[in-house]
Amino acid sequence: MTSLPAPTTGPLVRLTAVSAAYGDRLVLDRVDFEPPEGRLTVLLGPNGSGKSTLLAVLAGILKPSSGHLERRPRSSVALVVQRSAAPERMPLTVREVVSMGRWRARGPVGLLRAADRRIVDDALDALQIGPLARRPLHELSGGQRQRALVAQALAQRAALVLLDEPASGVDDRAQELIRAAVDAELARGATVVQATHDPAWAGRAGPRGLVLRLTGPGTVAPEGQPSTPPGAFG
Numbered sequence: 001m002t003s004l005p006a007p008t009t010g011p012l013v014r015l016t017a018v019s020a021a022y023g024d025r026l027v028l029d030r031v032d033f034e035p036p037e038g039r040l041t042v043l044l045g046p047n048g049s050g051k052s053t054l055l056a057v058l059a060g061i062l063k064p065s066s067g068h069l070e071r072r073p074r075s076s077v078a079l080v081v082q083r084s085a086a087p088e089r090m091p092l093t094v095r096e097v098v099s100m101g102r103w104r105a106r107g108p109v110g111l112l113r114a115a116d117r118r119i120v121d122d123a124l125d126a127l128q129i130g131p132l133a134r135r136p137l138h139e140l141s142g143g144q145r146q147r148a149l150v151a152q153a154l155a156q157r158a159a160l161v162l163l164d165e166p167a168s169g170v171d172d173r174a175q176e177l178i179r180a181a182v183d184a185e186l187a188r189g190a191t192v193v194q195a196t197h198d199p200a201w202a203g204r205a206g207p208r209g210l211v212l213r214l215t216g217p218g219t220v221a222p223e224g225q226p227s228t229p230p231g232a233f234g
């Protein structure tokens with residue numbers, strides 16, 4: 001298992017008074033948020049409350065309309081988008097999709113090394129999709145595809161792992177594998193932020209994790225003070 005580089009100073013990621021909007025629709029309204037490092041943050045909230053938007057801001061793919069986003073320089077981030085937002089007809093095999101998780105480590109023209117291939121194999125094994133490795137992604141069922149996308153995130157060995165409802169619409173076995181994958185990421189030292197509708201995930205944040213409830217539009221509140229580390233939420 002590849003361990004993470006020693007943390008440097010500053011937060012891995014921190015939002016200060018961040019607002020985000022689509023046109024004139026305000027979705028996040030001056031949100032302060034710093035996920036506790038090496039822990040699980042669970043984002044709960046109804047459809048449209050802004051969970052995906054918050055993840056997109058954390059990932060750096062949606063620019064806040066105001067406020068401040070800090071990210072630790074050179075820190076890596078993996079994002080598993082909601083299945084409905086993932087391209088379904090990528091002309092790639094499952095192994096190729098998971099191998100894409102190593103691209104950032106190797107650069108655009110870098111060949112994967114033996115160590116990268118081992119990481120890819122481990123990720124395929126973790127989600128039990130090794131037997132599907134040669135299959136084109138578009139031939140897979142929705143749940144199998146979801147496992148491939150989670151495996152791609154695992155292969156990144158990122159410091160910050162953002163998951164948008166990774167376990168929704170998958171069977172019990174896949175849910176169990178995804179839960180185990182999240183546990184393994186936390187054990188590796190990753191900081192995980194997961195959006196979900198499933199309140200059962202809240203219990204997995206643990207005493208040092210964080211549960212945020214988005215009630216939208218624009219409102220984000222920590223749930224249960226015991227799981228809120230001091231200073232993590234302004």
Ligand SMILES: Nc1ncnc2c1ncn2[C@@H]1O[C@H](COP(=O)(O)OP(=O)(O)OP(=O)(O)O)[C@@H](O)[C@H]1O
Nearest residue numbers: 022025027045046047048049050051052053054082
């Ligand atoms: N690209 C977009 N353009 C315009 N409006 C958007 C866009 N993406 C999201 N929205 C709107 O922003 C609001 C928040 O959406 P978001 O997807 O962040 O919510 P969510 O909590 O993740 O919802 P769900 O549980 O359905 O995934 C919704 O009102 C949605 O319609």
